Amino acid sequence: MRCISVSWGNDLRVGPTGDILAIPREDELDQRLIRRLLTNSGDYYWSVDYGGGLGAYVGRPASPEVLQDVILGQLRLETSIQQDPQPGVVIAAASPANLNTVSVSIIYQPVGSEVTKTMPLSISD
Secondary structure (H helix, E strand, O other): OOOEOEOOOOOEOEOOOOOEOEOOHHHHHHHHHHHHHHOOOOOOOOOOOOOOOHHHHOOOOOOHHHHHHHHHHHHHHOOOEOOOOOOEEEEEOOEOOEOOEEEEEEEEOEOOOOOOEEEEEEEEO
């Protein structure tokens, strides 16, 4: 079954033939990870424990270690990510040009794949 393409905070997208746009299979897991990381715990009706709530850190001070713990904790709960090798998170501190943005790289291997993927994510005001 194909997943529909929805960017966080936006509406459904229309494909070239006028139907609802499906996301390419290789991007489905990235879309699910973004939803998991940005959903506040308690906001997902069908599973109140679901979500990392990274949006709550926007505009608030948070150490890279706290962000890394939140992200890795959510990656451990995602059944579509292999846990051996363990997923990783690299957090780059805000640059002098933009103090309001923290760059995150999530490194993981999808279940059933030999390929390691890197997903960039920015947390900003």
